[in-house]
Amino acid sequence: MSIVATGISKRFGDFVALDDVSLEVRRGSLTALLGPSGSGKSTLLRVIAGLEAPDSGEIVISGEDATELAPQKRGVGFVFQHYAAFKHMTVRNNIAFGLTIRKRPKAEIRERVDRLLELVQLQQFADRYPAQLSGGQRQRMALARALAVEPEVLLLDEPFGALDARVRAELRAWLRRLHDEVHVTTVFVTHDQEEAMEVADQIAVMNKGRIEQVGGPRDLYEEPATEFVMSFIGPTTRVGDGWVRPHDLVLLLDPADGTTEAMIERVVHLGFEVRVELLCADGEKMWAQLTRDRCEELELAQGQIVYVRAAEERVFA
Amino acid sequence: MTSALRRVGLRAVALTYLSAILLGPLALVFYRTFENGVGAAWDALSTPETVNAFKLTLIITAIAVPLNTIFGIACALAIVRRRFPGKGLVNAFVDLPLALSPVVVGLSLFLLYGRDGWFGWLDENGIQVLFSLPAMVIATIFVSLPFVAREVVPTLREIGDEQEQAARTLGAGSWPTFWRITLPAIRWAVIYGVILTTARCLGEYGAVAVVSGRLQGETETATLRVEERYESFDLAGAYAISIVLALIAVLVLVAMTAIRPKEEAA
Numbered sequence: 001m002s003i004v005a006t007g008i009s010k011r012f013g014d015f016v017a018l019d020d021v022s023l024e025v026r027r028g029s030l031t032a033l034l035g036p037s038g039s040g041k042s043t044l045l046r047v048i049a050g051l052e053a054p055d056s057g058e059i060v061i062s063g064e065d066a067t068e069l070a071p072q073k074r075g076v077g078f079v080f081q082h083y084a085a086f087k088h089m090t091v092r093n094n095i096a097f098g099l100t101i102r103k104r105p106k107a108e109i110r111e112r113v114d115r116l117l118e119l120v121q122l123q124q125f126a127d128r129y130p131a132q133l134s135g136g137q138r139q140r141m142a143l144a145r146a147l148a149v150e151p152e153v154l155l156l157d158e159p160f161g162a163l164d165a166r167v168r169a170e171l172r173a174w175l176r177r178l179h180d181e182v183h184v185t186t187v188f189v190t191h192d193q194e195e196a197m198e199v200a201d202q203i204a205v206m207n208k209g210r211i212e213q214v215g216g217p218r219d220l221y222e223e224p225a226t227e228f229v230m231s232f233i234g235p236t237t238r239v240g241d242g243w244v245r246p247h248d249l250v251l252l253l254d255p256a257d258g259t260t261e262a263m264i265e266r267v268v269h270l271g272f273e274v275r276v277e278l279l280c281a282d283g284e285k286m287w288a289q290l291t292r293d294r295c296e297e298l299e300l301a302q303g304q305i306v307y308v309r310a311a312e313e314r315v316f317a
Numbered sequence: 318m319t320s321a322l323r324r325v326g327l328r329a330v331a332l333t334y335l336s337a338i339l340l341g342p343l344a345l346v347f348y349r350t351f352e353n354g355v356g357a358a359w360d361a362l363s364t365p366e367t368v369n370a371f372k373l374t375l376i377i378t379a380i381a382v383p384l385n386t387i388f389g390i391a392c393a394l395a396i397v398r399r400r401f402p403g404k405g406l407v408n409a410f411v412d413l414p415l416a417l418s419p420v421v422v423g424l425s426l427f428l429l430y431g432r433d434g435w436f437g438w439l440d441e442n443g444i445q446v447l448f449s450l451p452a453m454v455i456a457t458i459f460v461s462l463p464f465v466a467r468e469v470v471p472t473l474r475e476i477g478d479e480q481e482q483a484a485r486t487l488g489a490g491s492w493p494t495f496w497r498i499t500l501p502a503i504r505w506a507v508i509y510g511v512i513l514t515t516a517r518c519l520g521e522y523g524a525v526a527v528v529s530g531r532l533q534g535e536t537e538t539a540t541l542r543v544e545e546r547y548e549s550f551d552l553a554g555a556y557a558i559s560i561v562l563a564l565i566a567v568l569v570l571v572a573m574t575a576i577r578p579k580e581e582a583a
Binding site for chain 1: 479480482483484485486487488489490493497498501502
């Protein structure tokens with residue numbers, strides 16, 4: 001294990017940011033801390049980095065107790081949402097910072113920075129200042145800066161949160177490729193479930209200062225442990241006391257065993273996917289997700305009566 | 318009225334006000350100094366007492382400015398970056414010298430270091446504070462205390478602490494982080510603060526007047542010398558010294574404008 005956090009609690013005044021949280025991160029894995037704002041995911045990351053001291057609990061990094069260790073001694077690389085670029089330094093000096101502090105020989109620094117510039121595709125920007133870069137470029141610079149010191153673990157706090165959608169998608173794919181190349185144990189924080197699903201091997205879903213579930217993207221989607229995980233990861237619709245993925249709702253034209261009668265309120269065409277909004281006989285609303293072909297086959301239209309059955313329904317205690 | 322006219326009108330008012338209050342009197346002093354030729358002004362400036370007064374002013378400034386710069390930066394860092402009990406009080410106390418009349422400051426030093434004061438024992442043990450350099454330096458430090466801290470505090474708040482945290486995670490301890498990250502980020506605020514502090518030190522009159530004893534050629538600073546010359550009806554001398562003080566102030570102002578940051582970041 002590369003990171004083992006045990007029983008971490010942290011309060012800010014009356015607010016409980018972390019409530020007895022434990023997490024293990026495998027060496028070389030890419031783990032996402034996923035949750036809504038205020039769920040404690042950033043605080044957990046900052047506790048791992050040593051930027052925040054936990055009220056209780058312990059952090060072990062690469063087998064060494066790091067709980068009392070200052071951030072500069074933990075061997076972590078940290079990437080901030082708003083880049084935290086050193087504004088008075090060129091891109092080259094930003095990336096070299098950690099090596100300069102370690103008083104490495106000039107030639108070695110130069111060579112290593114050149115390689116990193118190439119890795120993050122900023123070769124031609126080496127002598128610019130951060131203010132002359134775009135958001136995406138600044139974040140790539142921050143990543144190279146964190147990687148320069150060859151950290152045991154790389155921690156990223158909402159790294160793409162401040163970027164626009166297109167750059168975000170690009171960087172996401174790029175981060176995944178980078179991780180496959182560099183293999184450094186990586187933990188990143190995000191509130192975007194799609195981002196977590198796309199990039200991470202392992203996702204820890206957080207809510208109200210606790211970890212609700214840890215698992216691979218597919219496990220979380222298909223075997224959610226709690227109502228929160230189910231509704232946070234992927235779409236859901238309510239059926240009676242349970243929850244169903246909208247694509248697990250089966251629409252039939254004739255009544256059958258275990259079906260409920262419902263009227264189609266609206267049919268929304270989203271290209272490949274069609275969203276059908278339903279009003280049940282008991283007044284409850286739900287929605288189903290169909291493919292375009294299935295919708296055409298059934299010839300669904302507004303006002304029509306259909307019979308609904310949930311293929312896979314979950315009831316959480 | 319059109320907007321162009323209004324703008325011109327506004328400018329005229331501002332300039333008239335400035336001229337009447339600031340430029341007019343200054344120009345008059347300038348004129349009077351050189352009324353009897355440059356030679357007369359030079360004679361007035363080169364008396365041993367006047368030379369000594371300038372020397373004293375410069376020595377006091379040279380001691381007070383570095384000390385207040387270090388204190389001001391440390392104080393600003395404590396106010397912005399640290400949480401400690403009594404922080405609000407410290408924040409308020411830094412401003413005290415701005416609110417307190419310098420004469421009151423001088424008097425309080427008088428009480429503190431006088432024969433019957435808390436530090437009267439210093440004098441009894443042969444360490445003279447009052448009527449000599451130490452008291453004048455202390456008085457000057459007191460009145461010029463807030464400027465660096467007041468300039469640096471808002472800048473520190475604005476830059477936030479993420480860059481410092483990033484430096485920490487990259488392996489920099491607190492001292493390298495301060496030198497390499499924090500100080501370069503606040504440098505313009507520090508320079509601005511230093512310039513204001515210098516100006517204040519050069520011009521200090523009230524507090525120093527009380528604690529110096531005003532011994533001619535010994536504990537008389539440039540500003541005190543102006544007053545002394547004026548009272549001795551040596552108007553030419555008073556004007557000449559004033560003009561040098563004013564010139565130093567103008568130089569400081571010019572330096573301030575020249576080194577103002579060239580908007581390097583957005």
